Amino acid sequence: MSVLEVDALSINFGGVQALREVTLRAGEWEIVGIIGPNGAGKTTLFNCVTGFYSPTSGRVRHRGRDITAMPVHARAALGIGRTFQNVGLVKNATVLENLLTAQHLRIGYDPVTGMVGGPATFVEERGLTDRAHQLLELSGLAGHAHARVADLPYGLLKRIEIATVLATDPDLLLLDEPGSGLGPEEAHSLGDTLLGLRKEFGLTIVMIDHHVPLVTRISDYVYCLNFGEVLAEGRPDVVRRHPEVVRAYLGEEEAAS
Ligand SMILES: Nc1ncnc2c1ncn2[C@@H]1O[C@H](COP(=O)(O)OP(=O)(O)OP(=O)(O)O)[C@@H](O)[C@H]1O
Known part of the structure; x- marks a missing residue:
């Protein structure tokens, strides 16, 4: 199929x-x-x-x-994940923050408990951060996790956008x-x-x-x-x-x- x-x-x-x-x-x-x-x-x-x-x-x-x-x-x-012709990232946030935001939007985030996912699928925040780092590594962005997106060259922005979409699984x-x-x-x-x-x-x-x-x-x-x-x-x-x-x-x- x-x-x-x-x-x-x-x-x-x-x-x-x-x-x-x-x-x-x-x-x-x-x-x-x-x-x-x-x-x-x-x-x-x-x-x-x-x-x-x-x-x-x-x-x-x-x-x-x-x-x-x-x-x-x-x-x-x-x-179905998508990137756009014009890069759609939060420029003032770090690369890692962009990925974590996408993950939270995907599986739901409870700011009170700090837990993500539904009751049956609580995942530790740590797990998400590890996964984000793995995505950055696989996307050729290791070492840029804590850089502010606005400070990075255009060539990397396309990769960050792809990694951010991948964070939504x-x-x-x-x-x-x-x-x-x-x-x-x-x-x-x-x-x-x-x-x-x-x-x-x-x-x-x-x-x-x-x-x-x-x-x-x-x-x-x-x-x-x-x-x-x-x-x-x-x-x-x-x-x-x-x-x-x-x-x-x-x-x-x-x-x-
Ligand atoms: N919302 C819209 N309203 C009116 N016309 C539109 C709209 N969206 C696309 N079009 C028209 O549809 C046609 C195809 O546009 P589209 O942007 O899909 O082309 P493209 O192949 O992606 O071009 P490019 O390589 O320049 O990005 C164009 O004539 C465009 O003006």
């Missing part, structure tokens, strides 16, 4: 058809890349999957369950341009981190990015959107060299790189 299934999804904004009959699958442990020109509908697709937008037609399923009409918070509770991670603003080495290293996180947590990752070498290297399967439609899909190297993808998006040079 697929972790995420999007079936014939369409959405209109006034006269603009942002998505037209888009069908996409992401299986257990898979990394699925989404590429395509600006305005192709990539972020709109994430907004439909996470419940920020209601599609005009089509269905969204998580592990076989139809979630098309489910509110945003309920989808998050099911295990998702099984499906939607990443909106994690490689944007990163140089080739930083993007390569982020790719290694994502492969490691997938292996450690058995995650399914769907990743939008314009950083084609990153997408091609770590994705199992790639979709290219253009004007709200799936222009091409398949193995990364096949999609990268697809004549329509080269024409509409990549150009000869990038396709060959």
Whole structure:
């Protein structure tokens, strides 16, 4: 069974058809890349999957369950985690505080007793802190736990955001341009981190990015959107060299790189 299934999804904004009959699958442990020109509908697709937008037609399923009409918070509770194009962190707090806040929001925190979780699942605060440190380590952020987010370079913020979403324990991670603003080495290293996180947590990752070498290297399967439609899909190297993808998006040079 697929972790995420999007079936014939369409959405209109006034006269603009942002998505037209888009069908996409992401299986257990898979990394699925989404590429395509600006305005192709990539972020709109994430907004439909996470419940920020209601599609005009089509269905969204998580592990076989139809979630098309489910509110945003309920989808998050099911295990759909997401990062945004613009980093959404509490800049004045430390990296660790950002992660702990996300954990508390996920499982409930009683400020009087200092306990988290429901009565049957009380977990010591210590356990959460240990887990947060483990996530920081696996996200390539060891040593930055007590740094204020505002004092850290942009290249690390994307990683902190990913670690913060992982603190909510998702099984499906939607990443909106994690490689944007990163140089080739930083993007390569982020790719290694994502492969490691997938292996450690058995995650399914769907990743939008314009950083084609990153997408091609770590994705199992790639979709290219253009004007709200799936222009091409398949193995990364096949999609990268697809004549329509080269024409509409990549150009000869990038396709060959
Ligand atoms: N809330 C909205 N209201 C009106 N139009 C919208 C809305 N959200 C998206 N659109 C339109 O839908 C189309 C797809 O936008 P979207 O942001 O999904 O593209 P994208 O592929 O993510 O682009 P980029 O790579 O630049 O982030 C665009 O024409 C955009 O203007």
